[in-house]
Amino acid sequence: MDDLLKQSIIFVGGKGGVGKSTTASALAVMFAKMGKKTLIVSTDPAHNLGDIFHQEINGYTTPLTKLLWGIEIDPEAETRQYINGVKGNLKGMVKSNMVSEVHRQIDMAASAPGAEEAALFDRIVSIILEEGNGYDKIIFDTAPTGHTIRLLSLPELMGVWMDGMLERRKKTNKNYSQLLNDGEPVEDPIYDVLQKRREKFSKVRDILLNRHKTGFIFVLIPERLPILETEKAIKLMSSHSLNIGGLVVNKILPNQADGGFLQKRREQEKVYLRMMQERFTDQSLYEVPLLEEDICTLSHLEGFASHLQKAIYQEEGIY
Numbered sequence: 001m002d003d004l005l006k007q008s009i010i011f012v013g014g015k016g017g018v019g020k021s022t023t024a025s026a027l028a029v030m031f032a033k034m035g036k037k038t039l040i041v042s043t044d045p046a047h048n049l050g051d052i053f054h055q056e057i058n059g060y061t062t063p064l065t066k067l068l069w070g071i072e073i074d075p076e077a078e079t080r081q082y083i084n085g086v087k088g089n090l091k092g093m094v095k096s097n098m099v100s101e102v103h104r105q106i107d108m109a110a111s112a113p114g115a116e117e118a119a120l121f122d123r124i125v126s127i128i129l130e131e132g133n134g135y136d137k138i139i140f141d142t143a144p145t146g147h148t149i150r151l152l153s154l155p156e157l158m159g160v161w162m163d164g165m166l167e168r169r170k171k172t173n174k175n176y177s178q179l180l181n182d183g184e185p186v187e188d189p190i191y192d193v194l195q196k197r198r199e200k201f202s203k204v205r206d207i208l209l210n211r212h213k214t215g216f217i218f219v220l221i222p223e224r225l226p227i228l229e230t231e232k233a234i235k236l237m238s239s240h241s242l243n244i245g246g247l248v249v250n251k252i253l254p255n256q257a258d259g260g261f262l263q264k265r266r267e268q269e270k271v272y273l274r275m276m277q278e279r280f281t282d283q284s285l286y287e288v289p290l291l292e293e294d295i296c297t298l299s300h301l302e303g304f305a306s307h308l309q310k311a312i313y314q315e316e317g318i319y
Contacts, residue, residue, distance in 0.1 A: 004246055004284070004312055007215035009128065009207065011140045013233070014219035015226045019250040021048035022295050023219045023288075024141035026305040029298075032068035033305070036136035040070045041127060043120055044143040047072040052301065061131075065298070069135075071127070079119040125204045132207075209241055217246040217286075222272040231279055246284040246315075248308065249276065254289040286311040 004010065012024040021044065028040035039061070042049045049072055050057045053064050057072045064070045124140070132138060208214050218233060220226040234244045252273070253266050276285060288307045295304055312318075 003316060004215055004217070005316065005318075007211075007213060008136065009132070009138045009140070009214040011142055011214070011216045012219065013142045013216070014248075015229050018219045018221050018226055019248075020219045021052060021141050022301070022304060023217075023248050023250065023308065024139050025049065025052045026301055026308050028068055028070075028137070028139045029065065029301055030305040030309050031137045031139075032065060033302075036067065037134070038068050038137040038139065039127075039131070039135045040064075040068065040139045040141060041124075042070070042072045042141045043124065044141060045075055046143075049141065052295070053298070073120060073123050075116040075120050078123050079116050081119070083119075125200060128204055128207060129200065211243065211245070215246070216242060216244045217248060218244055219248045219250055221251045222249060222269045222276070224272065227272060227275060227279070234280070234283070244283055246286055247276070247280055248311075249273070249285055249287045251290040252287050257290075284315045286315055 010027065012020055012027065014020040014023075021042070024040060024042075028038050031038045040049065042057075047057070049070050053070065055062070055064070057064075057070045059071060059074050059077060061069045061071055127138065216237065218230050220230045230247065237244060253262060253269055257266070273287075286308065288304070288311055291300070291304065291307075293300060295301055
């Protein structure tokens, strides 16, 4: 089992509506209260962090509480910045009469499927590599399951693609050297740019695959569909060598909840809790009760964080 308390980067995912953003925020509050300098980053286009902490959070580091900061990444803004960066990298590499056509092609690519995810991942890479040393903990509140899986599989996919690009570029340079330059190496700024990006993605992939440094947890509730979706997600992420270490089982009916209606719900809930125990044998299960009130204040969030911390301590054998 992974030790959630020791990992410096934690991705929180799950089906929409199960309390994913609340759980990510509670984890961040918990670590900050433990004296850890913590950053929480929302990659979900339907941002909730600002609503949870009752303040405006933008694309830059915003102080939230003592030892806690937040960022809400805007995919559209990141895509624009990403595209402008691509244009900047090509400056001086393309003939002046071709610049406008190249820029037109790049602008068209910005609206292609996957462009936003590539830009979003580029920002995540920058946060991990450039800001990671400034924090003890970085919590990523990710979009619902499918988007998260595509996002986290990008280092592998882009690494393969860039390896192919670099190999083709190397062959082209070798041919030019033989034909035009008496065998002398050809300076190729595009190759250098590709090589630097390849190295960047390789570093991040190593960090993501390091179970001592990076953890992945999913949030679900004791109902059939979230269980099935989580099971599929675990298998799919495992195929990319990304292992879900823990599951936060949210909104479990507390013992003091009474009445015939709730009793029937509790009996059904027991069936689903047993199903989780049987199916998720490689994951730690952190059980959090359904609370009497909505999580709408920092005080409520701290209460949720206390329940979550207790569940983690019990599962990790810390008393």
